[in-house]
Amino acid sequence: MKRTAYLLVVLFLSLSVMAEDIEIKPEQLPEKAMKVIKEAYPDAKIKEAVIERRASLMQYEVKLSGGVKMQFRKDGSFTECVCTEGTVPAVLIPQKIRVFLSKEFPQREVVRIEHDSKLFELTLDNGDELCFNSSFRLIDIDHAVE
Numbered sequence: 001m002k003r004t005a006y007l008l009v010v011l012f013l014s015l016s017v018m019a020e021d022i023e024i025k026p027e028q029l030p031e032k033a034m035k036v037i038k039e040a041y042p043d044a045k046i047k048e049a050v051i052e053r054r055a056s057l058m059q060y061e062v063k064l065s066g067g068v069k070m071q072f073r074k075d076g077s078f079t080e081c082v083c084t085e086g087t088v089p090a091v092l093i094p095q096k097i098r099v100f101l102s103k104e105f106p107q108r109e110v111v112r113i114e115h116d117s118k119l120f121e122l123t124l125d126n127g128d129e130l131c132f133n134s135s136f137r138l139i140d141i142d143h144a145v146e
Helices: 002-018 031-040 095-104
Strands: 020-024 046-054 057-064 068-073 078-083 110-115 119-124 129-133 138-142
Touching: 031 057, 031 068, 031 078, 095 119
Parallel strands: none
Antiparallel strands: 020 046, 046 057, 057 068, 068 078, 078 110, 110 119, 119 129, 129 138
16 A cells, blocks of 8 residues: 555656646747637737646647637647637637527627537636537537526
């Protein structure tokens, strides 16, 4: 039992040592990420750009003027946009999901979008969370508790 506890402590410490955030200049971001930023937020200024390294994961986190935080994979592909002021631009939301939202939630705006290869998760301005599969079909709704 003591040996297992010791190994867990060593593992935890080694993982925290491997975690690293490095601030970079905006021009060091992948070209693909810069293209997405310019298309979605043409007038925004990059306030901070960071490379986040966690064990085998590497990603970029970018903070823009106007209360926007974006994340990108190592190759520069977009994974997340969170807006503390304003809403997620339509260009970041897949067309089929935009059509669904305009029919089912016409009065709502998207304030957060996150996606990986299998899921798209959106948060609406009322706090509801919608989850879509890779075919852009709604698979779950979590209504905000009021």
